[in-house]
Amino acid sequence: MGDSVEELVQSGELTRMQLMALVKKDAALISIHDIMQATAFLTEDAKYLPAGYREDYIERFSKAFFGRIRDVKNDNNTYQGEVDTTRLQGFLEVLKRQYDEAKSKNELCFLKIARLISIYTTFIREEPVHPVGTKFPGGFTLRYEGGKYWCPVKKQQLNNPSALCRFCVSVQDEDV
Numbered sequence: 001m002g003d004s005v006e007e008l009v010q011s012g013e014l015t016r017m018q019l020m021a022l023v024k025k026d027a028a029l030i031s032i033h034d035i036m037q038a039t040a041f042l043t044e045d046a047k048y049l050p051a052g053y054r055e056d057y058i059e060r061f062s063k064a065f066f067g068r069i070r071d072v073k074n075d076n077n078t079y080q081g082e083v084d085t086t087r088l089q090g091f092l093e094v095l096k097r098q099y100d101e102a103k104s105k106n107e108l109c110f111l112k113i114a115r116l117i118s119i120y121t122t123f124i125r126e127e128p129v130h131p132v133g134t135k136f137p138g139g140f141t142l143r144y145e146g147g148k149y150w151c152p153v154k155k156q157q158l159n160n161p162s163a164l165c166r167f168c169v170s171v172q173d174e175d176v
Contacts, residue, residue, distance in 0.1 A: 016079035
């Protein structure tokens, strides 16, 4: 097995369990200090958001970081099937651009954790990048209903080259 997700993707064939093993290895390296740096970046990044939304955003994503890292470390499920390596390669390219554009150590730390969590949710668990219940401006919320994840902003983000939305399993909430 390769030492990095990129090496595994290059091999062309990748099971969800192979990817999970690598994600678990990376999660073991995440410390409380890393999470604190990522939270500091979230706080700085959110400073211009409306006050009520800003607090919820910071709290929800800080908890999501703690929770998802814990989930990865404790996940002993068996995941069947192959990963779409072409899709994962595109996903990694977007993340690489984000790394290349990072402006601080806190942002790099945030991106390291976000990368791990988003690979886990998107390609292993096949869940949305944002947790169910995530609030978006305008009072809209990501929800799970009828066996689907409904996102209120997916359509607006599909052409955003920095957004991971085109890789997300959620569908556009047509009620929005």
